[in-house]
Amino acid sequence: MIIPFRRRPKQDGRHTPNLWPVWLVAPGALLLVGLVAYGLYHGAELLLASESTGQGKKPVPVQDVIKTTVTVLTLIGAALAALYAYRKQLLDEGASHRADATQLTERYSKAAEQLGHEQAAVRLAGVYAMARLADDWPEQRQVCVDVLCAYLRMPYETDINEPGFRHGEREVRFTIIRIIRSHLQDPSDATTWCGRDLDFTGATFDGGSFNGSTFSGGKVSFGGSTFSGGLANFRGSTFSDGQVEFSPVSFSGSRIDFSGATFSGGDVLFRGSIFSGGQVNFIGSTFFDGRVSFLDATLSGGEVSLRGLRVGVAASIDWGPLSPVPVTQP
Structure with missing residues (x-):
């Protein structure tokens, strides 16, 4: 069952505003503008009439009242347009941040996957990718550093004759140490x-x-x-x-x-x-x-x-x- 006056459901993860439907907002906005214009017209008429009363002046022409009303409405419209532009800018910036966050998360997942690869060359690529991500992602820099440190904490067999020995592993670990050192200078x-x-x-x-x-x-x-x-x-x-x-x-x-x-x-x-x-x-x-x-x-x-x-x-x-x-x- 569709409830006509319910707001649109918020999309998870999008951070989109919880807005009313356009078909409902548009008539309401037009009605509100009409009431404001009507009130401004009569308010301006009363204000100008009161200024001319008792001073021997002629009654205020209708054209002057209309001009005053239109001027005030124009100023209100300009303010609303500026507010709309600001809101649109915030939405665009939010979309940009979400896109950046999605890209950084994808880079993190790919680098972590490379670090767990069987081939040493792929693990080396994952090390450099994770280090570069730490530089580009200050908010999660500690997490990226933790991942590289955790790699060094993993079991490491140095004896080539033992079952757990992996060719190229020493170079991968030395690369992590060199990267950490370069970031501590x-x-x-x-x-x-x-x-x-x-x-x-x-x-x-x-x-x-x-x-x-x-x-x-x-x-x-x-x-x-x-x-x-x-x-x-x-x-x-x-x-x-x-x-x-x-x-x-x-x-x-x-x-x-x-x-x-x-x-x-x-x-x-x-x-x-x-x-x-x-x-x-x-x-x-x-x-x-x-x-x-x-x-x-x-x-x-x-x-x-x-x-x-x-x-x-x-x-x-x-x-x-x-x-x-x-x-x-x-």
């Missing part, structure tokens, strides 16, 4: 990922470079990660504000380089980490204010180098089992 850049949460919990790293990166604000977690083989490079990086967790992390058979890094503000935690069979360098690093903790860390068969380390008076460092060499004040 300049905090003032419009597409920077500085201040974003980076979750590498439980990931396996057999190399990769974060050198020169700025980890500022947000939360960066390497908790439960394993650094095995290769060189993980944090040379010259800056850790400021926020919180960076390397607790607990297993540094086994790999080289981790924090040489020349600056730890300023926030917390950098190595609590419960295991240093075994590898080398971790803090050569020439600087610890200003903030907190660094090696509490409950285990040093077994590995080497932690602290030569040239500089510690500011406001820095709070819990060395745990490490035996710090003499350090200098910055």
Whole structure:
């Protein structure tokens, strides 16, 4: 059954206005304009007549009343036309935003699908597509970053003789690390990922470079990660504000380089980490204010180098089992 005076149903996902039918609105609008014109005509006639009364003036001609009424109606019409144009602009902008959002969503779905492909070349394309989407979609940038970090958290077999080994996977992972690093170089850049949460919990790293990166604000977690083989490079990086967790992390058979890094503000935690069979360098690093903790860390068969380390008076460092060499004040 059709109800004649019911508004049009709103279309889901379109954000369209809930409008009355045209056949109902048009006669109503004409009737309203007629009443307004009638009221304006008599109002103008009374106003002009009152101004001429008692001053020895002639009665106001009908033409003057009509001119005044038409002028007022013209001004009202102009105002309504401007309002209609503004409303139309809002609708056009809304349609444009919806189209953009649809396109970005489609790009996200396609990139995510590529990341799950069997062929490494297709996964690489998905990595670049997701990174580009993060640059173009500030509202969902954190989501895109989360997807790339989640890829690094997926099981990763480094031994070619094991069943789970996938050819080309190392290059895909190194590409993700390089892309993240490139977005952490300049905090003032419009597409920077500085201040974003980076979750590498439980990931396996057999190399990769974060050198020169700025980890500022947000939360960066390497908790439960394993650094095995290769060189993980944090040379010259800056850790400021926020919180960076390397607790607990297993540094086994790999080289981790924090040489020349600056730890300023926030917390950098190595609590419960295991240093075994590898080398971790803090050569020439600087610890200003903030907190660094090696509490409950285990040093077994590995080497932690602290030569040239500089510690500011406001820095709070819990060395745990490490035996710090003499350090200098910055």
